[in-house]
Amino acid sequence: MAITTHEVEQDHSGEWVQTAELAVLSLTKLLRNDPAELASLVRACENEGFFYLDLHDWKSGKMLEDLDIATRLMRLWFEKPLEEKMKNHTDDDCNGYKPTGVQSGVLESSRDGFEALRISRTAMLEGSPIPKTIQDNIDVFRRFQQSEHFVLKSILACLSTAIGLEGSKRFEDDHDDKVPSKSSLLFIHHPVSETVPGEGQLGHYAHTDLGSLTLLFTKQPGLQVLSPDTRKWQWIEPRKKYAIVNVGDTLRFESGCRFRSSVHRVLPPSGKMKDDRYSSPYFLRAANKAEFKDIDGNVKTVEEWHARKFESFDQNLEEQRLDHVATGGMDIDLGVVV
Numbered sequence: 001m002a003i004t005t006h007e008v009e010q011d012h013s014g015e016w017v018q019t020a021e022l023a024v025l026s027l028t029k030l031l032r033n034d035p036a037e038l039a040s041l042v043r044a045c046e047n048e049g050f051f052y053l054d055l056h057d058w059k060s061g062k063m064l065e066d067l068d069i070a071t072r073l074m075r076l077w078f079e080k081p082l083e084e085k086m087k088n089h090t091d092d093d094c095n096g097y098k099p100t101g102v103q104s105g106v107l108e109s110s111r112d113g114f115e116a117l118r119i120s121r122t123a124m125l126e127g128s129p130i131p132k133t134i135q136d137n138i139d140v141f142r143r144f145q146q147s148e149h150f151v152l153k154s155i156l157a158c159l160s161t162a163i164g165l166e167g168s169k170r171f172e173d174d175h176d177d178k179v180p181s182k183s184s185l186l187f188i189h190h191p192v193s194e195t196v197p198g199e200g201q202l203g204h205y206a207h208t209d210l211g212s213l214t215l216l217f218t219k220q221p222g223l224q225v226l227s228p229d230t231r232k233w234q235w236i237e238p239r240k241k242y243a244i245v246n247v248g249d250t251l252r253f254e255s256g257c258r259f260r261s262s263v264h265r266v267l268p269p270s271g272k273m274k275d276d277r278y279s280s281p282y283f284l285r286a287a288n289k290a291e292f293k294d295i296d297g298n299v300k301t302v303e304e305w306h307a308r309k310f311e312s313f314d315q316n317l318e319e320q321r322l323d324h325v326a327t328g329g330m331d332i333d334l335g336v337v338v
């Protein structure tokens, strides 16, 4: 079943942008291995690479309640002075604080407009360097991260089953929880800003996610996907009690490019960031040592691809276009310049 919308809304340049019609999948049906739901899951990963995950009747997880508590706590944390937040700054791209403006912009001659707190799965499990707010509420944050991890690993298993993978060929095989990985939970904040697109710091650059699957929560608009169908940007509408799930590069490569890691970005609908925008993605990533063939056909470990992606995120748009790493080669696949 697809949510049917519809209308179009203007973007920052005054162009009319359609709303994406993404498939809607029920987590409870997927957990039951419902054959029709598995077939829809495969289609969604082959086509848009994005879908809504219906969580209305998933009673066993407290994920949505934990999300509300964690979001409230993180909003307060982001209000702290920059010097305070910078105490959690690290060189580790999957753990610690990232201030605004250190990565690429959405358009030429601009930089990103979001700050983020990243909490790696390892840091969460070990309780190693994480801000006090999180340490003081570790049960909530840990349970939230574990629920998200469970949901994405279950979806990964559904995909293996649905396309008939067995034994060591199943996608879960290189997502062993006992070996080190760069799975990471993020809280993202785009502060209110008078900046207009193309200047200063605004939005979140066009990219594909580097890992296997991403589970995203946001209540606010701004997320856009480059539709593999129309090859144009489309808004992804936030929906209450639905998560947004998307395929990342690792799963794209491991599926022999059968599944798509669609390019996406964040821009405020009317041009300026008139309200603070909050979102929270959880990135499920394969074991650091897992291998796949990347966009150049070279064998890479997840760890190496992770490093290459983050180098690319720090570059400017012109540099990014040269090696296609930020966009995971999807731009070449679709024949578009992002």
Ligand SMILES: O=C(O)CCC(=O)C(=O)O
Pocket: 186, 188, 204, 209, 216, 218, 223, 264, 265, 266, 278, 279, 280, 281
């Ligand atoms: O904030 C959002 O809506 C999307 C964030 C995102 O794409 C990312 O962190 O990879």
Ligand SMILES: [Fe+2]
Pocket: 207, 208, 209, 264
């Ligand atoms: Fe992303």
